[in-house]
Each structure stands twice: as C-alpha cells, then as structure tokens.
Amino acid sequence: MELNEAKNKYIQTWGSLATSWGINKTMAQVHALLLVSTKPLSAEDIMETLQISRGNVNMNVRALIDWGIVQKEFVVGERKEFFVADKDIWELFKQITKERKKREIEPVLRVLEDLQQVDDTTEEGKQFKKVLSDLSSVTTKVNGILERAIKADEHWLLSNFTKMIKK
Amino acid sequence: MELNEAKNKYIQTWGSLATSWGINKTMAQVHALLLVSTKPLSAEDIMETLQISRGNVNMNVRALIDWGIVQKEFVVGERKEFFVADKDIWELFKQITKERKKREIEPVLRVLEDLQQVDDTTEEGKQFKKVLSDLSSVTTKVNGILERAIKADEHWLLSNFTKMIKK
DNA sequence: CTAAACTTTCAATAATTATTGAAAAATAAA
DNA sequence: TTTATTTTTCAATAATTATTGAAAGTTTAG
Numbered sequence: 001m002e003l004n005e006a007k008n009k010y011i012q013t014w015g016s017l018a019t020s021w022g023i024n025k026t027m028a029q030v031h032a033l034l035l036v037s038t039k040p041l042s043a044e045d046i047m048e049t050l051q052i053s054r055g056n057v058n059m060n061v062r063a064l065i066d067w068g069i070v071q072k073e074f075v076v077g078e079r080k081e082f083f084v085a086d087k088d089i090w091e092l093f094k095q096i097t098k099e100r101k102k103r104e105i106e107p108v109l110r111v112l113e114d115l116q117q118v119d120d121t122t123e124e125g126k127q128f129k130k131v132l133s134d135l136s137s138v139t140t141k142v143n144g145i146l147e148r149a150i151k152a153d154e155h156w157l158l159s160n161f162t163k164m165i166k167k
Numbered sequence: 168m169e170l171n172e173a174k175n176k177y178i179q180t181w182g183s184l185a186t187s188w189g190i191n192k193t194m195a196q197v198h199a200l201l202l203v204s205t206k207p208l209s210a211e212d213i214m215e216t217l218q219i220s221r222g223n224v225n226m227n228v229r230a231l232i233d234w235g236i237v238q239k240e241f242v243v244g245e246r247k248e249f250f251v252a253d254k255d256i257w258e259l260f261k262q263i264t265k266e267r268k269k270r271e272i273e274p275v276l277r278v279l280e281d282l283q284q285v286d287d288t289t290e291e292g293k294q295f296k297k298v299l300s301d302l303s304s305v306t307t308k309v310n311g312i313l314e315r316a317i318k319a320d321e322h323w324l325l326s327n328f329t330k331m332i333k334k
Numbered sequence: 335c336t337a338a339a340c341t342t343t344c345a346a347t348a349a350t351t352a353t354t355g356a357a358a359a360a361t362a363a364a
Numbered sequence: 365t366t367t368a369t370t371t372t373t374c375a376a377t378a379a380t381t382a383t384t385g386a387a388a389g390t391t392t393a394g
Contacts, residue, residue: 118173
C-alpha cells in the first residue's frame with residue numbers, strides 16, 4: 001500500500017469513529033492529519049490537504065488546543081503559526097477522557113445528587129430514589145474506572161516500546 | 168421536590184448527556200422514562216408523556232430492544248405491546264459498552280491492522296507505522312479496559328445493595 | 335373470511351449541527 | 365505611524381440527523 005493512500009485511509013477512519021462518539025468529523029481529521037505529519041503544519045497546509053475552509057481549520061485547531069492535544073509551534077523565518085499534535089497517544093487518550101469526564105460525567109453526578117432531594121414519602125418516590133441511587137452508583141463506578149485509566153501507568157507506552165525495541 | 172418534577176428533570180438530563188455520546192436524545196429519554204416507570208408502558212403512554220410521534224416511539228423502542236436494554240412485556244387483557252427497561256443499571260452499562268465496543272472499536276482495530284501493510288521502505292513510512300502501532304496499542308488497551316468492565320463482577324450492584332440494606 | 339386494533343415503514347419536513355467565506359480584529363514589519 | 369500578513373469571528377448556507385404522520389402491513393377477534 002502506498003503511504004499517502006494509507007494516511008488518507010487512516011484520516012478517514014478516525015474521522016468516522018469520532019462522529020459516533022460526539023466529536024466532530026473535521027476535528028478528528030485535523031488531529032489525525034497532524035498526528036501522521038512529520039513536520040508542523042500551517043492553517044493553509046491543513047486547508048489544502050483536507051479541502052476545508054480557513055474558518056473551519058481555525059475553529060477546530062483551536063478546539064484541539066483547548067483539549068490540550070495539539071500545540072502551536074513557531075517555525076524560524078515564518079510568520080504564521082504552525083501546529084503539531086502530541087505524538088504520545090496514551091497521553092492523548094488520557095486527555096480526552098479527562099476532559100469528557102469533567103464536562104459530561106461530573107455534571108450528571110451533580111444532578112443525580114440534587115434529585116435525591118425528591119419527596120420520598122410515597123412508595124413511588126422511594127422506588128424512584130432507588131433508581132437514582134443505582135444510577136449514581138454506576139456513574140460513580142464509571143467515573144472511577146476512567147479516573148484510574150487517567151492516573152494509570154504514566155509511562156505505559158514508553159515502557160512498552162522500550163520492551164518492543166529491546167526484543 | 169415533587170416526584171414528577173424530579174422524574175422529568177432526570178429524563179431531560181439523561182437525554183442531554185446521551186446526545187454528547189452519540190446516542191440520540193429521544194432514545195435516551197424513552198429509556199429514562201421506562202427506567203423510572205413502575206409499570207410497563209405502551210407506545211401511547213410514551214407518545215403522550217414525551218410528546219413525540221408514534222413513528223418516533225416505534226423506531227427508538229425498537230433500537231433499545233436491539234441493544235438489549237428494553238424488553239416487550241404482555242399485559243393480561245391488553246392487546247397492544249408494553250415495554251419495560253431492565254432495572255439493573257450496571258447490566259445496562261455493560262450492554263451498551265459491549266455493543267459500542269463491537270460496533271465501533273473493533274472495526275477500527277481491523278482497519279489499523281490492515282494499514283500495517285503500508286510500504287515502509289521510506290523513513291516516512293516507518294514513522295507512520297510507528298504511529299499506527301501506537302494507536303493499535305492504545306485502542307487495544309482501551310478495548311481491554313472495556314472488556315474487563317463488561318466481564319467484571321457480575322453481581323456488583325446486587326452485593327452493593329445487600330451491603331447498603333444490611334447497614 | 336372481514337373488520338378492528340395495533341405496528342411498521344418511509345417520504346416529506348423540521349431541527350440541529352457543521353462549514354463557508356468575507357469582513358473585522360489582531361499582530362508584526364517597514 | 366502605515367501597510368502587509370495572519371488570525372478570528374460570525375451571519376449565511378449547506379449537510380446531516382431526527383421527527384412526523386399518514387399509508388401500508390400485521391395480527392387478532394369475532
């Protein structure tokens with residue numbers, strides 16, 4: 001398989017996975033592109049490769065920076081900004097998980113907690129509280145799983161590759 | 168807080184969480200409604216409570232059944248179908264995780280594997296393969312985390328509540 | 335069988351979300 | 365300064381996704 005064909009396929013695959021996880025397609029594609037690029041890319045490079053508008057590039061690159069998985073980089077002799085993606089993909093996974101946990105799971109936990117205030121003098125009220133408490137348990141548990149994933153073996157990838165190389 | 172108000176708030180919260188995870192809002196709301204209902208609901212009950220059309224109810228209930236988290240139930244003396252949601256929420260989480268793993272993560276792993284066939288005689292090709300192999304490692308690892316979550320303590324919730332009740 | 339009760343389908347339409355592109359704002363060079 | 369270059373914003377528009385509702389299809393009762 002030719003390299004560019006492979007890169008393309010990868011960018012597309014990643015983009016389509018992203019859409020089913022509530023991340024927009026372009027954002028995922030921009031990230032994928034930066035990830036497989038051997039050098040920093042400018043907004044124009046991205047526009048050209050992915051055939052998207054300047055505004056779109058700007059918005060999505062900014063979002064990626066916001067998520068902490070892409071950084072600006074300055075190239076000597078160039079005025080415009082260039083971008084690179086963090087190449088440690090475990091780090092990437094952790095960042096994304098951390099962000100989503102904060103933005104989505106934690107607010108739900110807060111609502112569930114708040115709802116515990118419901119009147120439970122009736123039988124139905126009691127049952128509802130039971131469902132809520134089940135939900136809280138599971139959400140908390142999921143939160144915990146993610147928490148552990150985030151904190152887990154800081155250098156898992158590194159040690160993994162050291163192993164691979166040594167072999 | 169009044170019971171119906173609380174139930175409503177919960178249905179809305181769950182619905183909005185769902186949209187950011189690529190599950191459609193109505194599907195999540197229907198599920199939430201069934202979850203907090205003390206008795207099986209008919210298509211009409213759902214239509215009325217959520218103010219949505221018959222077709223919409225049908226499609227989403229069917230999808231929920233497809234995911235294995237809602238079941239049909241027959242009510243004596245009634246001709247139409249009624250629906251109930253599985254009340255074991257850990258089971259629900261496991262089902263959803265299992266489905267998504269199968270539908271989304273596994274196909275990506277297959278594509279990544281396929282892309283390993285890329286020509287790697289050039290330096291750039293080698294670097295790309297490195298990125299691919301990183302991605303595979305992480306995706307496999309995530310797959311593993313989910314796998315373990317699915318298989319984990321079949322009766323975690325149950326034992327948890329037994330503990331709570333005993334206390 | 336036929337009629338009534340109920341479920342499913344799907345083209346039309348609405349609602350939501352993403353993208354463009356040009357104008358405004360910001361930044362750096364001359 | 366002023367001018368050129370680059371980035372950001374955002375209203376308009378396009379693309380995607382969800383929803384409706386009525387017609388067609390099924391099932392059950394009589």
